[in-house]
Amino acid sequence: MDTRAYRLQSKTAKALAHPTRIAILEMLRRGERCVCEMEPELEASQANISQHLAALRDANLVAGRREGMRIQYRATDERIFQVLDLLAVIRHDQLNQARRALASLESVRA
Amino acid sequence: MDTRAYRLQSKTAKALAHPTRIAILEMLRRGERCVCEMEPELEASQANISQHLAALRDANLVAGRREGMRIQYRATDERIFQVLDLLAVIRHDQLNQARRALASLESVRA
């Protein structure tokens, strides 16, 4: 078992293991954003968003660039969006399967 | 912000947020495995492997099928391996970039 590699992969996965951090990355998919632009869309405090950005920075998934008073964040590797897309289709299919299973159980009562 | 969708996506990501769980999935990539086959390859106790399998089951990423005394586990969605592949290349590039950055800093002392 390639412990070191798996540790690093799980570190990246851990960075995605929070809905707010996924929401942040989804915003960055559409281009650079400062925290002040994220604040209204995410339902989280400024401090909390900064903390989640720190986690994403720590995992090397985002980087910021100062522009006057603001700091513009961007994704450092576009492939993270492919990961998000895959997670979305996996989730989507899981929901569909669960719905089908429920429907077939319910149809028995007829 | 689509809170529900992001919660489900982050749940899947959280299941990947541990090196042992990634190692388990990598074993399952090569086919069905029982816990007793995982035990020597992973450096973890039987109980601990069972606990990680429970986490993967809870996220719907693996399923087990009893076969006599053993329970054969398999991945429920092959696309999870695409996620692992992406995490691997992202990690690989991050390492390379860090190495290049270090090398260029070291070359200054000449």
Add this chain to the structure above:
DNA sequence: CAGTTATATTAGGATAATCGAATATAATTA
């Protein structure tokens, strides 16, 4: 310089993840 805006960091408490140890369950074999 004083005040303001944008962001980051720290501290503290609550919740969750992790692991080892012990125990439970389930199938098999003697």
Add this chain to the structure above:
DNA sequence: TAATTATATTCGATTATCCTAATATAACTG
């Protein structure tokens, strides 16, 4: 049925994550 093998679950302690509140830093504005 007793012993054995394979796996799961529970408990408790430790560590990590998360959030809010407060404070710090940094750049801009008057």
